[in-house]
Amino acid sequence: MYIGVDLGGTKITAGLADKAGQILQKETVRTGQNVTEQLAELIQRLSAGQHITKIGLGVPGQVKDGQVFSMPNIPQLGGVNLWSALNKLYPADYTIENDANAAAMAELRYGAGRGCRNFIYVTISTGIGGGIIIDGKLYAGANGTAGEFGHVILLPDGPLCGCGNKGCWESLGSGTALAKMVAAKVESGEATRLKELAKADQLTAETVVEAAKQGDPTALELLDVNGYYNAIGLANLVNTFDPEMIIIGGGLSFNGDYFFQPLLKNLRMFRLFNPEHSIKILRAGCGRDAGLLGAVALVLP
């Protein structure tokens, strides 16, 4: 049996899977202060009476050989050697990987990438991240930090990104970027239904999609701008990787056509260098389960 753990900034989900990757049992807890202890306890409960071969963890940050060196949403794990810490509490065969890389593995094993040898997975959500599948395997780079597509610079004098650079893809095309654009629009006094649709006065990406469903022109325009920047990000991936396909997941992409139509319309404006001059864009097959399935996929035979 195998265990997968999806560690997030707000919750931790762990699941027990058989060697076919079927999830037999799962459990979710809120992320607390003592994350390592929480992880070990979850794993111990799921392991009860089972022979556990391997344990996969998908984590929201950057790890190298189990050593965390950047995890902005779970700062209490910064600098921790998670691999050693877990092995002290519950010795086992752990594989620890960035969550977007794990989600790419989930798509390869369970999702839209089944049977495909070379594809790029992009998650467009609060942030933007990705995973690279080359020759049927995860390519994580020399230090495990390949696929940080959200921090590819698309507009050198663009908005300041959380990372310190300006005009990163994440600062232009993410759900957070969309929310910032809508706030600026409302502030500028433009006539739009966006303000009245805001829940608890919070203008979010969901507000924009809700207004777009009602035909609000400002919302439709903002989704087009979002699609424009995401199209540039994808065009760059095509000319860099020449993949068989690009698979898109993450919260913002779950808005279906409201997200994908402006993206695909804009993507057609750019020259792509593969022989077809176009690229297969697929919606992620694992949806909101990508995290857990990815963690399991990291360790399946």
Place this chain on the structure above:
Amino acid sequence: MYIGVDLGGTKITAGLADKAGQILQKETVRTGQNVTEQLAELIQRLSAGQHITKIGLGVPGQVKDGQVFSMPNIPQLGGVNLWSALNKLYPADYTIENDANAAAMAELRYGAGRGCRNFIYVTISTGIGGGIIIDGKLYAGANGTAGEFGHVILLPDGPLCGCGNKGCWESLGSGTALAKMVAAKVESGEATRLKELAKADQLTAETVVEAAKQGDPTALELLDVNGYYNAIGLANLVNTFDPEMIIIGGGLSFNGDYFFQPLLKNLRMFRLFNPEHSIKILRAGCGRDAGLLGAVALVLP
């Protein structure tokens, strides 16, 4: 014995190599109208009295399984199935690959990438191109067009690129882009020695380097702008691939510190996501022989 052929827009160089990759004999001709016949004749001459195992060709364009689908500098080969055409004239075991990919193989086998498993090669010359070495092998993508780094968009409203997109890396950081910037400066009437240094009234990248050697402030500023855009291109490669190193070749890079110092200075301004927050930048080891050595490297055991 092996044969490598470096096909360029102005000349063709072919060489005979032993299985250690040593070039034993080479020959160069000007590229004419009947390129396929020229290639076959060169190969035939070099093969005389030898047992040829494999023949590698590096070509300035995009090929898939020997079929040329884009070769702007040798338009007479556009649409030609070079593999079939060569096999008709001189049957052999041919490997045909994009020249920047071949140069990346040359760096792996003979140059700055020896012993390295994961690196990115970038050529910065008239245009900008690249090759991707992953796990000690060339990664050419699903159709052989991976590594078109010159057409990654860095500035969506930037200068029009030959490919039709705007603000491609090539349109900002190549030798051609530098020559265009200097022409605009001179036209604007800025006090600079650039105009008098121009040979036959041609303002080129070399003119800029020549003026920089004499301390011309405009030339130094232009090299800094060039370094800025090339630094963005490289930062994006680091955050995309997390390579062990980036190797830089191509004509513009042969200007040594005049090229590399502004590049490295600018690169330090960007956040890189690997644990070291820096990247090893190496100068190509194969220099102007990269083409021929790369063609041989494509087929060596």
